[in-house]
Amino acid sequence: MSKWYPKKGRVIFHVDMNSFYASVEAAYDPKLKGKPIAVAGNPEERRGIIVTSSYEARAKGVKTTMPLWEARRLCPELIVMRPNFERYRAASKEMFKILSEITPNVQPVSIDEGYMDITECQDLGSPLEIAANIQNRIANELDLPCSIGIAPNKFLAKMASDMKKPMGITVLRKRDLPKKLWPLKVEEMYGVGSKTAEKLNGINVHTIEDLVSTDVYQLKRLLGINGERLKNRAIGIDPSPVDPDAVYDFKSIGSSETLPNDTVEETEIKRLFRNLARNVARRLKRKQAVGRSVQIMIRFHDRRTITRSVKLPNYLEDEDEIFAVSNDLFEQNWNGDPIRLLGITIQDVAEKKEIAHQLDLFTYEQEASKEGLYKAIDKLNEKYGKSTFIKLNSNQEDNQPRTSFQKDFLDDYKK
Structure with missing residues (x-):
């Protein structure tokens, strides 16, 4: 085992799920196995693009980010499905549970990939044996394929996992470079x-x-x-550690959406800004976080893109506040050209528990006026348990991720 587990070195895995969304859909519905599948955003609309595709579709030339019309031209028999992020999230959670049973040193980096440091796992066998065990468990228990890169650091492990897909296990040593x-x-x-x-x-x-x-x-x-x-x-140097707590490091939280048609209609633009503000506020709530800067992104009909931001004197988290600041930024910077995409990002994000509750006079007056209400709520919570009061417009779905790029849920496998 000593040749596999050097005294001064590390053994790092990068586990990368293969064609994850399409594979999850095929696992959910076995009739789809072996068929060209594509998951696409807004498949009914002209601006739909391919999010991911099965290897059968890729063999016909279908690629990620390809316009849906082009994918259908290359592969007329293509089966196109809308993303089901709740389903993908559930599969991701089970996958990371399997990894965490090997070692606690697991760092999720996205919904379908993560790093493992197995340097202290000599009692489980060689790295190749451990990798094969992980790959087989994910295939047998979840009916999903993955590729695994094995290397002395994270960068080389990431490169190795890309070298053989699907269902590959690749070792990349420094002498192999x-x-x-x-x-x-x-x-x-x-x-x-x-x-x-x-x-x-x-x-x-x-x-x-x-x-x-x-x-x-x-x-x-x-x-x-x-x-x-x-x-x-x-040249093979990457000292960055596998950090299980890296999932909690975040500096910004955002949401963006492509319009079904280029538009100059202010009602439609404001409606989208409202939806984006709601999404961002929901994610801030999920992370128990607040932010001090608001950035908007505007992509015009000709794909020209601008970003504009403002730093605020106080932290914000409320949907109405996010919408008001974003809409104001938009009105200051829109030149009237047709718009294709809008985005809102809250930056300078911090967890509530890590920041002092600094109240200016206005905020103090607001808080003071609610003091009696807070005391009443505290008494009822003591009597009936916490979370007695929930906003009427909240529901379980509010905490669900809306895109694959959100990382708010990557610690779910620990729960």
Whole structure:
């Protein structure tokens, strides 16, 4: 076992569910197995895009973010389904439960992927045996496929899990990098987006090997500290820990939505802003958090996108306040062009328990006027239990995630 578990090194897994949404739908309805499936936002509308697709659909050329009309042209027999995030959340929770039974050192990073540090799991067998056990359990108990990368750090484990899909188990050691990693195009490297790749291509860095051989000072001039970080990762250096508590770290909470049609209709715009404000307020409530900055995003009909923000003197969390500030920002910055997408993000977010309740005169007057009510509620809570009073418009569904990008629920597997 010593060769697999070095005394001074780490053994890290990256577990990545394969075609997660489509796989969950096929597990839920076995009649869909082996068929080209796509999950798409707003499949009835012209702006619907592919969120994910099964491998049978991918074989026909269907890709994530592809317009639905194009996907149907490539694959006329494509079965298109709306996202069911409650279903995906339930599957995600069970998957992370399986991982946490191996080690408590599990770091979820999204609904369908996470890291594990199994350095102290020698009594469970070799890393390959542990990976095979995880993969088989997820397949047998949840009827879902996954790929697992095994490496000495998180970055290499992430790259390894992408090398064989579906149902792959890939080991990526530092000595393997010249053959397995460096020949890849630089845009295939985790952490390199299209804009970064374009900048790197501009200095003749086209492969990861080119990145490794480029002077670090040139990279820092081009990309700042990220240039040095990318080179370190490419040569196999990534000291970042697997942090089970990272799921609680958040700096912003937001919501965005694409309109079914480009519009200049103010009634429709305000309706969408109201919905977005409600979503953000719901998520703040779920996290027991507040924020001090409001940012809006406006994407116009020609895909031109602007963001505008304002920092407030006090924290906010209320739907009406979020809507009012967002709408005011919009009115100040909209030029009248047709709009395709709107978004609201609350930034400078903090948990309520971590901040002092600083009351200005106005807030103090509001709180003081409710003091008698609060005392009455406290007495009733003492008599009948907590949460005696719930807002009339609240319901269980309010706490459900609305998109895959929300991370509010990634600790559910611990509950």
